[in-house]
């Protein structure tokens with residue numbers, strides 16, 4: 239998708255937004271169509287929660303993951319109307335709101351609302367998107383195989399309910415076991431470009447710079463605490479259990495639009511397996527890194543070089559930028 243008009247929100251404005259109360263935020267959430275997107279930085283650490291050699295979850299930790307929030311504009315009161323971004327008058331630098339806003343702004347007989355700089359049609363820019371682009375502590379979680387109680391792969395239709403339920407369960411597990419506020423860690427889903435049915439869970443700390451919450455969850459003992467807390471929340475050890483989801487477990491005011499699809503039973507088999515899984519550092523299998531590794535290997539001139547490079551890669555350490563670089567003393 240390409241957008242013609244977009245304006246990065248100045249830092250000052252972004253600062254103000256992080257100060258608003260949750261009431262205001264809620265109003266904002268209902269009032270505007272906002273989407274969030276994650277772009278990994280070049281420096282990630284990779285982990286896997288494994289049972290034997292099988293990976294149950296793949297995780298990557300990114301200390302400066304880029305989270306882009308796009309505000310596509312106010313949601314029209316009539317939900318059938320398209321969302322059409324923001325409108326700006328460049329003559330007076332004012333945002334124009336409302337269905338008749340432009341007509342009123344350009345009408346010089348409208349004493350209340352007219353443009354004081356006598357703006358014309360040419361000064362009006364429509365369909366503007368606002369965005370913020372900030373760096374956060376991020377953990378991306380992938381589930382290589384979603385399976386049911388018998389170990390059989392689940393149906394494609396259940397992929398999204400599964401992932402959303404798992405994301406909610408993990409977030410709540412983090413909140414309880416690490417004593418984290420509801421606003422401190424959030425998640426977004428990132429659709430897999432190769433398979434639109436599948437999504438990754440992207441957890442991010444909302445404060446820029448990070449408080450170390452997400453960095454800690456790849457520690458085996460903390461990871462297990464989060465999983466066991468998630469199981470408690472999902473009524474695993476209770477007599478009285480809800481059918482799919484309730485306000486005691488997965489449902490809350492903010493995820494109302496997902497209440498119909500949340501189903502704790504979908505993720506229980508996976509969480510039970512995670513309870514005894516090992517969490518290990520693994521090599522980076524993202525295409526960019528694999529290509530780079532293969533390129534470096536092809537340039538190796540001895541088997542020792544190959545061995546060292548392979549070990550660096552297997553242990554998930556950062557690869558050298560280049561190979562066979564000649565460093566000369568008199569280099570200018």
Ligand SMILES: [Zn+2]
Nearest residue numbers: 327330353357
């Ligand atoms: Zn104007």
Ligand SMILES: [Zn+2]
Nearest residue numbers: 480483484487
């Ligand atoms: Zn429940």
